[in-house]
Amino acid sequence: EVQLVESGGGLVKPGGSLRLSCAASGFTFSNAWMSWVRQAPGKGLEWVGRIKSKTDGGTTNYAAPVKGRFTISRDDSKNTLYLQMNSLKTEDTAVYYCITDLSWFDYWGQGTLVTVSS
């Protein structure tokens, strides 16, 4: 059974940093492209970024609002995906989901809430 479990969310002040983790199981993580999607309270879905598998180059792509501030990485030895978030803004407040990425998003974690507030 595919499982994606996010952790690391919490309350952070504007300008601060936070690192989210996503522990994956039930599939061959090293072969998977992975994405992060977020959802602000009461709002719609917003793609954050993607990391390809190392065999496909391991490259990353980001949405414009987070480019230069957020970094996606992976540790295939630990089956874990990361989202390093720096220079956080109040508008980054959202539930962040870790997702398997086949161009469509078939498996989603339960999400972790990040609140950016002073």
Place this chain on the structure above:
Amino acid sequence: DIQMTQSPSSLSASVGDRVTITCRASQSISSYLNWYQQKPGKAPKLLIYAASSLQSGVPSRFSGSGSGTDFTLTISSLQPEDFATYYCQQSYSTITFGPGTRLEIK
């Protein structure tokens, strides 16, 4: 970025109704269009991928069609568990989602 619009933004319907939700892309996206269902407090669930392919385990009352810029999600006979918010998403270029369609009980 490609902009996605959905209509209607909200919809009231009854159990047993046939419902159609429309998604439009600001430029052609071929068939790179996916549909998701989200219930309150839950992660979204993939329903349809590549415009018309039914995700495994999704009931056959859900169907998708379209290509280019115009797409539809159809629920042939609404069930109580179908009342939720539906999102389209394009993967032709930088991924974007539609704003969602809230399906409510009449």
